[in-house]
Amino acid sequence: MSESSRPIGVAVLGMGNVGTEVVRILTDKAADLQARVGAPLELRGVAVRDTTRTRDGVDPALLTDDPMALVQRDDVDLVVELIGGIKPARKLILTALEGGKSVVTANKALMAEHAGELSKAAEDRRVDLYFEASVAGAIPVIRPLTQSLAGDSVTRVAGIVNGTTNFILSEMGESGAGYGKVLAEAGRLGYAEADPTADVEGYDAASKAAILASIAFHSRVTASEVHREGITGISAKDFDAAKKFDCTIKLLAICERIDVDGEQKISARVYPALVPLDHPLATVNGAFNAVAVEAENAGRLMFYGQGAGGAPTASAVLGDLVMAARNRVFDGRGPLESTYAGLPVASIDEVPTRYYVSMKVADVAGVLHQVSGEFAQRGISIAAVRQEGAGDDARLIVVTHRASDRAQSDTVAALEKMDSVLKVSSVLRLEGTDD
Numbered sequence: 001m002s003e004s005s006r007p008i009g010v011a012v013l014g015m016g017n018v019g020t021e022v023v024r025i026l027t028d029k030a031a032d033l034q035a036r037v038g039a040p041l042e043l044r045g046v047a048v049r050d051t052t053r054t055r056d057g058v059d060p061a062l063l064t065d066d067p068m069a070l071v072q073r074d075d076v077d078l079v080v081e082l083i084g085g086i087k088p089a090r091k092l093i094l095t096a097l098e099g100g101k102s103v104v105t106a107n108k109a110l111m112a113e114h115a116g117e118l119s120k121a122a123e124d125r126r127v128d129l130y131f132e133a134s135v136a137g138a139i140p141v142i143r144p145l146t147q148s149l150a151g152d153s154v155t156r157v158a159g160i161v162n163g164t165t166n167f168i169l170s171e172m173g174e175s176g177a178g179y180g181k182v183l184a185e186a187g188r189l190g191y192a193e194a195d196p197t198a199d200v201e202g203y204d205a206a207s208k209a210a211i212l213a214s215i216a217f218h219s220r221v222t223a224s225e226v227h228r229e230g231i232t233g234i235s236a237k238d239f240d241a242a243k244k245f246d247c248t249i250k251l252l253a254i255c256e257r258i259d260v261d262g263e264q265k266i267s268a269r270v271y272p273a274l275v276p277l278d279h280p281l282a283t284v285n286g287a288f289n290a291v292a293v294e295a296e297n298a299g300r301l302m303f304y305g306q307g308a309g310g311a312p313t314a315s316a317v318l319g320d321l322v323m324a325a326r327n328r329v330f331d332g333r334g335p336l337e338s339t340y341a342g343l344p345v346a347s348i349d350e351v352p353t354r355y356y357v358s359m360k361v362a363d364v365a366g367v368l369h370q371v372s373g374e375f376a377q378r379g380i381s382i383a384a385v386r387q388e389g390a391g392d393d394a395r396l397i398v399v400t401h402r403a404s405d406r407a408q409s410d411t412v413a414a415l416e417k418m419d420s421v422l423k424v425s426s427v428l429r430l431e432g433t434d435d
């Protein structure tokens with residue numbers, strides 16, 4: 001062995017759903033990993049909250065409740081951060097990078113807010129910062145975007161990037177199962193975040209959208225710039241309504257380059273939307289994720305697989321770990337952060353969307369005319385109207401063609417004020433269609 005194939009010291013921070021699987025694979029596959037890296041990966045320590053708890057297959061001597069001391073050890077070359085959240089993860093990663101150690105993380109919340117600071121620290125010390133596991137678990141999306149498509153121009157990245165909400169929506173759509181029960185099951189299966197509000201309110205998907213938009217469009221987009229709506233307002237009634245239009249409901253993350261009055265902007269948005277049953281995303285169920293990428297020369301690419309869960313996510317972490325370790329051995333480096341395009345983020349108001357509006361109306365002559373008049377006044381063309389029920393149960397469902405989201409939401413606000421519209425019961429956007 002050459003001098004460069006000295007063992008690579010690895011520190012793992014956090015031993016929850018993902019950390020446990022990473023440690024297992026590091027141990028079980030040590031020989032294969034060594035062959036792929038060109039040097040042995042040696043686990044120097046595992047930071048946990050409770051060092052007194054025994055953990056299968058882990059030497060208790062490796063456990064520590066002082067992650068900062070572990071990160072600073074001279075014999076640690078690579079740090080794998082799997083604690084999650086901003087504190088203490090940000091400081092630990094910064095310390096590692098500043099100390100000349102490469103970092104692998106699955107932390108989308110952190111990468112979506114602090115990518116600039118962390119990338120700079122990595123560049124200053126010429127070390128790697130990899131985060132494939134932070135978006136869509138096992139599915140390779142970061143590396144295809146930052147490396148395979150580095151010579152193309154990406155126009156759109158869109159799909160299902162949150163396993164927990166997709167699991168909940170799939171169950172609600174198929175069996176009509178109650179929301180709370182399905183969410184608890186998602187937690188038990190290791191899909192949900194430590195605080196599942198991040199999943200169901202769309203924060204997790206918004207973080208992923210920010211990461212995807214940043215790397216796809218060579219700009220910097222943070223989670224707070226992503227328009228975000230969660231799934232807590234979605235009910236069985238919405239699914240019934242969706243079925244009538246041959247659609248299902250999915251929480252989508254959409255990142256696009258759009259033209260706003262001649263200016264190129266980024267639209268990054270997360271919301272539950274109607275998706276036609278014959279669209280590829282409609283059949284992505286459970287904790288599976290799917291990401292469609294459109295690029296000027298490559299055309300359309302689809303990525304599909306397990307977007308959450310300990311072992312699938314650990315697969316992506318290990319992929320990054322092998323890359324970072326090989327770079328140590330062979331003195332290479334992964335791609336740097338690329339933000340040269342510096343595109344601004346569009347407001348949701350500027351984005352062309354399609355709306356589905358279901359309302360309870362007074363069963364009197366002229367209601368349809370009044371309602372369609374509100375859409376027409378704002379230049380919105382109607383694609384379909386359905387009248388259902390009669391008397392106290394008279395309902396009107398309108399599906400529009402594409403128009404600015406501002407015009408659509410203003411129309412809904414106007415409908416809510418009309419005497420003949422008793423209640424706007426459901427408003428959803430419609431995606432996965434051309435018009």
Ligand SMILES: NC(=O)c1ccc[n+]([C@@H]2O[C@H](COP(=O)([O-])OP(=O)(O)OC[C@H]3O[C@@H](n4cnc5c(N)ncnc54)[C@H](O)[C@@H]3O)[C@@H](O)[C@H]2O)c1
Nearest residue numbers: 014015016017018047048049082083084106107308309313
């Ligand atoms: N679970 C998934 O499916 C999944 C998928 C992709 C990415 N991720 C990301 O991976 C990361 C970890 O997720 P997880 O599901 O394993 O979470 P988890 O809550 O199961 O694990 C986190 C672990 O970190 C430990 N911890 C907290 N503070 C600590 C500290 N100061 N020192 C040492 N340990 C500490 C906790 O005790 C816990 O065991 C998060 O950033 C998450 O967003 C998770």
Ligand SMILES: N[C@@H](CCO)C(=O)O
Nearest residue numbers: 162163164191193308
């Ligand atoms: N909580 C996340 C984990 C994967 O990033 C999800 O459900 O998708």
Ligand code: NA
Nearest residue numbers: 132135137139
């Ligand atoms: Na991934």
